[in-house]
Amino acid sequence: xxxxxxxxxPLPSLRxxxxxxxxxxxxxxxxxHNTALNPANLVISVPESKSADLPNELxxxxxxxxxxxxxxGAASLLIPETLINxxxxxxxxxxxxxxxxxxxxxxxxxRQHMKDKFWNFVFYKFILVFGVLNVQEIExxxxxxxxxxxxxxxxxxxxLSKDRFEYLSFSPTTPVWSHxxxxxxxxxxQVTSVSLLAMCGYIGVYYTGLDTFAFMIAECFLLxxxxxxxxxxxAIHLWDINHNGVWENRSTYIYHTExxxxxxxxxxxxxxxxxxLIWGNIxxxxxxxxxxxxxxxxxxxxxxxxxxxxxxxxxLQSMEAKFPMATKDDLDSNNDDCAVxxxxxxxxxxxxxxxxxxxxxxxxxxxxxxxxxTCRTSLNDLQPxxxxxxxxxxxxxxxPPPPPSPTTDQVPTAQNIMTNxxxxxxxxxxxxxxxxxxxxxHHPRNVATAASAASHSSLLDxxxxxxxxxFPNMPLSVILDDLRVTRSLEMTIENIIIxxxxxxxxxxxxxx
Amino acid sequence: MAGSALKxxxxxxxxxxxxxxxGIVAGPxxxxxxxxxxxxxxxxxxxxxxxxxFPARLTFPSDYPxxxxxxxxxxxxxxxxxxxxxxxxxxILHAPGDDPMGYESSAERWSPVQSVxxxxxxxxxxxxxxxxxxxxxxxxxxxxxxxxxKFNDIAHSTVRKSIGL
Ligand SMILES: [Zn+2]
Ligand SMILES: [Zn+2]
Numbered sequence: 001x002x003x004x005x006x007x008x009x010p011l012p013s014l015r016x017x018x019x020x021x022x023x024x025x026x027x028x029x030x031x032x033h034n035t036a037l038n039p040a041n042l043v044i045s046v047p048e049s050k051s052a053d054l055p056n057e058l059x060x061x062x063x064x065x066x067x068x069x070x071x072x073g074a075a076s077l078l079i080p081e082t083l084i085n086x087x088x089x090x091x092x093x094x095x096x097x098x099x100x101x102x103x104x105x106x107x108x109x110x111r112q113h114m115k116d117k118f119w120n121f122v123f124y125k126f127i128l129v130f131g132v133l134n135v136q137e138i139e140x141x142x143x144x145x146x147x148x149x150x151x152x153x154x155x156x157x158x159x160l161s162k163d164r165f166e167y168l169s170f171s172p173t174t175p176v177w178s179h180x181x182x183x184x185x186x187x188x189x190q191v192t193s194v195s196l197l198a199m200c201g202y203i204g205v206y207y208t209g210l211d212t213f214a215f216m217i218a219e220c221f222l223l224x225x226x227x228x229x230x231x232x233x234x235a236i237h238l239w240d241i242n243h244n245g246v247w248e249n250r251s252t253y254i255y256h257t258e259x260x261x262x263x264x265x266x267x268x269x270x271x272x273x274x275x276x277l278i279w280g281n282i283x284x285x286x287x288x289x290x291x292x293x294x295x296x297x298x299x300x301x302x303x304x305x306x307x308x309x310x311x312x313x314x315x316l317q318s319m320e321a322k323f324p325m326a327t328k329d330d331l332d333s334n335n336d337d338c339a340v341x342x343x344x345x346x347x348x349x350x351x352x353x354x355x356x357x358x359x360x361x362x363x364x365x366x367x368x369x370x371x372x373x374t375c376r377t378s379l380n381d382l383q384p385x386x387x388x389x390x391x392x393x394x395x396x397x398x399x400p401p402p403p404p405s406p407t408t409d410q411v412p413t414a415q416n417i418m419t420n421x422x423x424x425x426x427x428x429x430x431x432x433x434x435x436x437x438x439x440x441x442h443h444p445r446n447v448a449t450a451a452s453a454a455s456h457s458s459l460l461d462x463x464x465x466x467x468x469x470x471f472p473n474m475p476l477s478v479i480l481d482d483l484r485v486t487r488s489l490e491m492t493i494e495n496i497i498i499x500x501x502x503x504x505x506x507x508x509x510x511x512x
Numbered sequence: 513m514a515g516s517a518l519k520x521x522x523x524x525x526x527x528x529x530x531x532x533x534x535g536i537v538a539g540p541x542x543x544x545x546x547x548x549x550x551x552x553x554x555x556x557x558x559x560x561x562x563x564x565x566f567p568a569r570l571t572f573p574s575d576y577p578x579x580x581x582x583x584x585x586x587x588x589x590x591x592x593x594x595x596x597x598x599x600x601x602x603x604i605l606h607a608p609g610d611d612p613m614g615y616e617s618s619a620e621r622w623s624p625v626q627s628v629x630x631x632x633x634x635x636x637x638x639x640x641x642x643x644x645x646x647x648x649x650x651x652x653x654x655x656x657x658x659x660x661x662k663f664n665d666i667a668h669s670t671v672r673k674s675i676g677l
Contacts, residue, residue, distance in 0.1 A: 170518065172522055237515050241515065250516065340578075340624040365624055
């Protein structure tokens with residue numbers, strides 16, 4: 001579930017950050033160098049040097065040379081933090097570089113998407129590390145942060161590739177080079193995630209327990225599934241574009257790819273979260289609340305997908321049972337192309353009204369509406385399941401009219417308050433200098449409803465006033481109620497004219 | 513899905529450039545994105561919109577033609593079936609599932625056999641004959657019904673503005 005973070009943190013630009021990091025590194029090196037030259041510090045420095053803290057590059061230069069030891073001793077005071085910072089700086093630079101090389105300038109929507117994804121990722125991994133794993137040691141925190149930073153970069157790049165793939169597929173004239181760059185990046189991400197998988201297998205078996213291994217591997221799997229999905233979609237798209245003539249099974253392939261990958265990703269994510277909940281043993285904490293909500297979201301997504309698939313199967317089945325394939329004569333006597341895709345028909349299905357369509361074209365239309373696309377003859381037996389996602393459930397609350405109190409919009413608002421919550425991080429628990437801060441999170445579905453409710457309510461007020469001009473006797477609350485159902489001026493006006501909506505008894509008495 | 517949508521949009525574009533209907537020009541805003549079109553509609557003759565050239569944007573969904581595009585005028589236009597922000601409200605632009613109340617019969621709504629050309633032709637006829645029964649702009653509907661002269665005046669000034677006078 002994506003999360004919108006209320007971020008008001010003034011982040012420095014990458015350039016400033018890089019310069020600061022470089023300056024810090026230079027300072028640290030200079031300081032280390034000075035200390036190394038001054039043997040007086042040797043005594044103090046050596047005992048404090050912890051070899052575990054030493055970055056690999058420095059360990060390799062370690063020798064019995066006293067000067068070196070003193071250098072390392074001094075370095076170990078300052079350099080680990082600076083080097084970690086430098087590593088992050090490099091990670092950012094690599095990310096930026098790959099983005100510049102592969103995607104060029106990001107589009108506005110892509111940038112927004114990346115931002116959301118980034119904060120979303122940071123938030124959930126934060127919950128995982130501090131809420132579930134409850135990491136206490138600073139070294140462990142650093143390790144987890146490193147792991148998730150790399151994953152985050154890969155996730156963001158994969159997401160960006162997906163966005164870009166969708167955008168590139170909007171144009172027939174995309175140069176081959178652009179496709180090539182995106183595909184190369186996707187393959188690289190895939191390779192990296194496989195090696196990460198191998199790495200966490202190694203770490204899991206030799207160093208940490210099975211649980212940590214499972215936590216790490218789930219993240220790898222999610223990344224792999226995402227990348228592979230985009231790659232498969234890409235392959236289908238490229239094949240389709242470069243393939244002359246009609247590829248009838250295209251949409252079937254796309255549909256099944258989507259289904260398999262979506263279900264896989266949802267199941268892995270679900271198991272991952274259940275595991276977190278069990279392992280964390282953190283009933284009644286903020287983290288478990290967040291995880292439970294995530295679980296609820298995942299399971300509802302899962303159900304939605306299954307429902308859609310059932311609808312698909314039902315349409316497919318009844319289509320095959322009721323509408324025969326067109327005969328050779330039918331096809332010959334029909335000069336027209338398929339009315340849905342405007343392409344030639346070599347095979348087709350024939351509806352009772354005599355209209356012909358491609359099998360796949362007809363199916364995707366019937367999934368959302370049970371009528372002939374050309375003549376609109378109703379094919380009623382195929383009436384789509386009212387719970388299918390394409391067709392919003394018909395809300396026929398018109399007779400009897402809804403109660404005058406504005407209840408319909410209040411419910412989501414109430415929920416909205418429920419799902420807004422804050423997360424408090426007490427940094428001093430881990431290291432004295434870490435700051436403490438709170439995060440406030442709310443769920444965008446509700447944010448969306450809240451936002452749309454807000455914009456709607458002003459819109460509704462506006463519309464209600466317009467209706468009131470036409471019907472000055474109608475109480476505003478009644479108009480608002482009807483508008484909430486119809487969401488359209490003309491319908492409400494029509495309702496009032498027909499008498500479907502009338503003033504409640506109280507106001508009738510008032511008028512008398 | 514975008515693949516089939518793209519093919520269909522390319523076919524429509526080709527057809528529109530080969531035999532353009534009278535008074536209508538339409539095509540992708542740029543070649544990089546076939547899902548965003550710009551259209552120019554000439555006001556129909558013998559109506560108050562005669563002589564005007566009205567630009568509009570069409571935005572296609574990635575599952576086009578299963579779902580209808582959205583159409584929005586990029587100029588001010590005072591008309592009963594056009595929202596104040598320029599969105600066009602005609603029944604063929606409504607998806608089958610869009611009307612939970614069942615007020616519109618499904619025969620009038622979107623179906624994959626509709627096309628950009630048919631949409632634009634319906635918009636032209638909508639300009640010629642506003643449908644004040646289902647008004648998107650109540651003000652405009654009222655003016656059109658009750659004070660035709662004022663409506664024509666506003667329309668004329670819109671026309672003048674649209675051709676840069
Ligand atoms: Zn077809
Ligand atoms: Zn038919």
